[in-house]
Amino acid sequence: MRVRIDCHTFSDVPSEIGVPTDRRTRKREARRDALLDMAADLVERHGVAGVTMAALAEAADYAPASLYTYFPSRSALLAALQQRALATLAQVARDSVATWDECLAGSTDGPADRTARVHALARLWAFSELFLTAPEHHPREFRLQQQLLVTPGAEDTADAVTVVPSAM
Secondary structure, eight states: OOOOOOOOOSOOSOSOOOOOOSHHHHHHHHHHHHHHHHHHHHHHHHOGGGOOHHHHHHHHTOOHHHHTTTOSSHHHHHHHHHHHHHHHHHHHHHHHHHHHHHHHTTOOOSOHHHHHHHHHHHHHHHHHHHHHHHHHHSHHHHHHHHHHHHSTTSSOHHHHHHHHHHHO
């Protein structure tokens, strides 16, 4: 009996939905990204518990109510931060897999099933390397994931569900 190993990327979910074309939308997305950067800074300094809409409003010099046009709740803000962190880590994983695939592209020595197993092992190695080096190379993203995992109730279930596709 032969086992077929399917060696696709870690995620079939696109990490970006498309680049906005009109100026107003681009500016809004830029402001949202800047707010996420400031929220990530708050996580760095104060942990997930220190990320509140009031603290973000203070850091951004916004009225607290205006933040709700970008994020309907603190939970939605944390979910957006987590989605962005996962997208960064997923891109690093895709790049690593692409590098391994490029290196292995010419290696067809031996039977096809052995070649497929070697390619699958290389992908596993790429993922393992990302996981083990993430704290060093992507500390913000890694620490955010750790803190969200150990902070009960940081995200509402409805907001946490929106993160799942990014994690796949």
